[in-house]
Amino acid sequence: MEAEEKKEELERNSIKEKARLRLREFDVRDRFSHLPLARAAVLLPLMLRAGKLYLLLTVRSMQLRRSPGEVCFPGGKSDATDKDEIDTALREAKEEVGLQLEKVEVICRLVPGIDKMNYLVTPVVAFIEDTFQPTPNPDEVSNVFVMPLEYFVEPLNYQTVPYKTSSGYHGRMHSFTYDDPEHKMSFRIWGLTAHFAVFLALVIFRRRPTFEVDYDLDNLISSSENYFMNLYASVYERKKSNI
Secondary structure: OHHHHHHHHHHHHHHHHHHHHHHHHOOOOOOOOOOOOOEEEEEEEEEEEOOEEEEEEEEEOOOOOOOOOOEEOOEEEOOOOOOOHHHHHHHHHHHHHOOOHHHEEEEEEOOOEEOOOOOEEEEEEEEEOOOOOOOOOOOOEEEEEEEEHHHHOOOOOEEEEEEEOOOOOEEEEEEEEEEEOOOOEEEEEEHHHHHHHHHHHHHHHOOOOOOOOOOOHHHHHHHHHHHHHHHHHHHHHHHHHHO
16 A cells, blocks of 8 residues: 555656646746736646646636636736735735645746736746645635646637737637536636646647647747737737827
């Protein structure tokens, strides 16, 4: 029994270490923090269950003015007291789902995105304990669930929606429907949340998804940064034209 437990522990550590190494290759640190956009950050909380990586997501409270009832990662706008995007993501995760900072292992910051309010949103990737029991803040969160990270490269229910931003930028929006066996509910993950989840899965699994993506998978680092800078340029040009 003890030998079996040791073997399981070694396998767990191996999966997590491989993920850490791959993620650190993509760590942008504060490379995009200087851009002149309002800032926000989200936490992408990874956990290991039964030898598989899972992502924790939340459902926004119906009381919220912005995007009520939508699936998202814990996160929000930067405060003046936040030292950086990591501080923002951790503070918001504590407020929204009761995640204690000492229970979090921050790995990296990935290439940011720009939301519909033109906030620069930085995804912060971290490992959390697989035994974590969320305590949702009902003012902000109506539900919390976990789903396999692998679903974001090999989904059972997927749609793609072409879109055009107000600044004229053309892109592809991912939309996943996940039937959660724990809650016996279906959740729709789309927009920027799906964008971040897909990129995280591409980085960790390094395999071609069953759907089209806007990256050169053989040059994922440079193509993801180019994708973001093209999006940023279209947003910034529109901001300048409105001044």
